[in-house]
Amino acid sequence: MAVNLLPPNPAELVSVPGIKVGSAPAGIKKWTRDDVLLIELAPGSRAAGVFTQNAFAAAPVQVCRQHLQAGNSIRALVVNAGNANCGTxxxxxxxxxxxxxxxxxxxxxxAQEVLPFSTGVILEHLPVEKIVAALPVAQANLSDTPQAWANAAAAIMTTDTIAKARSTQLVVDGVTVSVTGIAKGVGMLEPNMATMLAYLATDANISAALLPQLVKEVADASFNRVTVDGDTSTNDSFVLITSAQAAHPEINVTTDPRYAALKAALTDVAADLAQRIARDGEGATKFLTIQVTGAASVEEAHQVGKGIANSPLVKTALFASDPNLGRVLMAVGNALPSLDTQKTNVWFGDVLVVENGGRAASYTEADGQRVLAPAEISMRVDLGRGTEHTTVWTCDFSYDYVKINAEYRT
Amino acid sequence: MAVNLLPPNPAELVSVPGIKVGSAPAGIKKWTRDDVLLIELAPGSRAAGVFTQNAFAAAPVQVCRQHLQAGNSIRALVVNAGNANCGTxxxxxxxxxxxxxxxxxxxxxxAQEVLPFSTGVILEHLPVEKIVAALPVAQANLSDTPQAWANAAAAIMTTDTIAKARSTQLVVDGVTVSVTGIAKGVGMLEPNMATMLAYLATDANISAALLPQLVKEVADASFNRVTVDGDTSTNDSFVLITSAQAAHPEINVTTDPRYAALKAALTDVAADLAQRIARDGEGATKFLTIQVTGAASVEEAHQVGKGIANSPLVKTALFASDPNLGRVLMAVGNALPSLDTQKTNVWFGDVLVVENGGRAASYTEADGQRVLAPAEISMRVDLGRGTEHTTVWTCDFSYDYVKINAEYRT
Incomplete structure (x- = not known):
C-alpha cells in the first residue's frame, strides 16, 4: 500500500567510516526475519538523541536518556522490533x-556506553534472553557495507511494509563526509520530538557539545513534520551518531558555515526518511505534502499544517480523491480560531480552490478532481498574516488503516 | 449502525407551552424529506446560545451571534439541513x-428577532429561495405536540441515521416545568462550545440575564463532553429557549436552588442528546463512556478523556473489541506529558487492567475481551493526582466511518 516507495537500494547507500551494523533473528515475535540490530561505534564516536514526550516513555527511552545525559562516550546501540518494553x-x-x-x-x-531501543507491542515484558542469545550472531554480522545498512533498516521494521534507508555525502574542507540514515514507523505516529525509531550515522568531525542542538534542529525540520495518525508513540527515538573520523578540522560552533552545510545534509536525509514514513503510513494510498505560508510564526504554521494532516475528515476525503474544500477550511479554522478567514487562500496542487476564505471564482470541481487523482498530492494554505511557513507530510486514512489497527496488537 | 439508539417516541416527549415547531420539505438536497424547521416562540420568550470556536464560523452562526448580542427578544428559529452556508x-x-x-x-x-441555522455541505451557496418557498408550509405545520417535536428532530438530520429528541419535566414551586430538546450531528463532531445543532426548549420562568451562563454550564456538562472524530464543525450551535410561561416566580439568581434544579433537568436532557450523538456517530458500532478520575483539575481530566476518545488507535482497537491496553496508556501519556505514570490505574468495565502504570497482576486477556465484547463499554482512568473528574462519551472508528466520509461531501 506504500505510496511511491521502493526498498533501499544498496547501490544508493554509502558506508560511514567508523560505524558498523549487524542484525540477527531473535524470534521476538512469530517470525523468522532479523529483529535485533546492533550498531557498533568506533572509539571517539559521539551521539545525541531526541525522544518521545509521552508520559509513558518506554523503559529503553528512559535508559537512553540516562546514558546520554551522563555524558558517556557511546560505543553501541541495540535495537529490537516486536516488543516496545513500555508500561513494564x-x-x-x-x-x-x-x-x-x-x-x-x-x-x-x-553498559552505560550502550543505548537500547525497542519497538512493537506495549505492556508486555521484553524477552531479553532472546535478544541476548541473538547478539553474538548480530556481532558476527557487523559490517559497514551498504548491504548491511539495508539489512539494518529491515531488521527494525514492525508494521512497516518497506524498509527505509537513505544516504548522502557532502564535502567539508575538501574531505568527503558520509551520512546514512535508517528509520521505521508507520502508525502510532506523530513524532513530537522524533519518529518512532530513526538513526542517522555520519563520520563528520563535529564536537560532542554541538550534537544535542544539531539533532534537535534536524528533527524539527524532518521527523517533527510528519504525522500518520496524530498518536505520539511511547518509544519515539531519533539518534544522531558520528564516528568523527572524517579528516577535517572539528566543527565546534554553530556559526561555522560548515555547521549549516552539515545540518542541511543531515536534514535532507532525515526529511527523506520522514517522508518515507508517511508514504508507508498504515493503509496509505496517498502521500500529501501540506505547505502553510503567510503565517505569523512557524509555530502557528505548524499548528495549521498538523491540524489539516490529522483531521480524519480530511484524510478520508483524500482517500476518496474528493476535493472536499470545506473539510480543509474546517481543519484550518479549528487549528487557528483567531484567523481572519477572509485573507485565507488555498491551493490544491496548482489550482486555487479557496480565495479570500470562500470558493475561488475560477475553481471548478473538474480541476479539483484532476489534482487530487494522483497518489502524490500537494496542498498550500496561505494564512495572509505573516511571512513564516512550514511543510508537513502525511498520508490518507483508508479502510486498510482501520483493518491494520483493528487487527494488529501494538 | 447506531448503538442502542431508537427513534424518538412521541409518547416520551412533552409539549413546551409557548413553543411550537413545524417542518417542511424544501428540497435542498435530492431528497423528499422535511429539511426546513421553523420554531416559533411566544412573545416574552428568551434565548441564549453557545457556538463553534472555529475561525470559519458559518454565516448563520455569525448572524445568530449578532442577533443574540443585540439583546433582541427572539421570536423564531429557522433551521435548514443539506447546506451549511459556510465559507460563503x-x-x-x-x-x-x-x-x-x-x-x-x-x-x-x-428580522433581528429570528435566529438562523444551517447544517450540511460547506462552501456551497445556500439556496435561500428554496427555504423561503418552504416556510409557509412549515408555518402551517406549527404545533406543540410531541409528534411535531419528533418531526422537528428528523427535519434537521444530515448523516444522522436516527433522529434525536428527549424530554423531561420538573416541578418548580409546585408548578410543572417542561423541557424538550432535539439535536443532530454525527461527524465533524467535537463540539468546542456546543454540538453541531441542538435546541433545548423550556417554559421555565428564568430571567434573560441568567440564560447565557445557564446555556454555557449545560453545554460544558453535556455537548462539550462528546466527540466523534475530533473535528470541530464550523456550524456548531446549541441554543436554549424558554417561553417563560410556567407560572412560578422568576428565577433570577444562580444561587437560587431552583436554578440548580432547572440546570440539572436541562443537563439531563442535553447529556442524553449528547450521548445519542455518539451512539449515532458515523459508522459507530460501539458506544464508549470514559471516566477520568483522580485529576488535579477538571481541565486535565477533560484533556485526558478527549485524548483517549480521539485517538484513532484506541478507536480502531475498540471497533475490534481488542483490549489493547497499550494504546490507552499511549493516549493518556500524550494528553498529559507531566503525568507520574506509576500512579495511573485503568479499568475496562469492572476489570482492573493497568495498576501503577503497568499491566495489573490480576488481569487476564480473557477478562479484557469479556468486558469489551458488548456494544456499550465503559473505561475509567485514575490519574492519582487529585480529586477532580469528568466523563467523556465517544464511539469507535469502523470501516463505515471511512466509507461514510469517503463518500459523503460534507
Missing part, C-alpha cells in the same frame, strides 16, 4: 539494562 | 439574513 515498570528497566550489559560484555565496553 | 462570504451572510427576513414577514416580527 521496574522489570522493563532491568530488561533494558540487561541488554546493555550483554552488548557491553560482547563489545568490551561499559 | 458576504453572499452567505445576505442569504442568512434573507431567511430571517422571510420568517419575520410570515410571523409578524423583526
Amino acid at each position: 515498570g521496574a522489570q522493563g528497566l532491568q530488561a533494558a539494562q540487561a541488554s546493555c550489559r550483554a552488548v557491553a560484555e560482547l563489545m568490551g565496553c561499559k | 462570504g458576504a453572499q452567505g451572510l445576505q442569504a442568512a439574513q434573507a431567511s430571517c427576513r422571510a420568517v419575520a414577514e410570515l410571523m409578524g416580527c423583526k
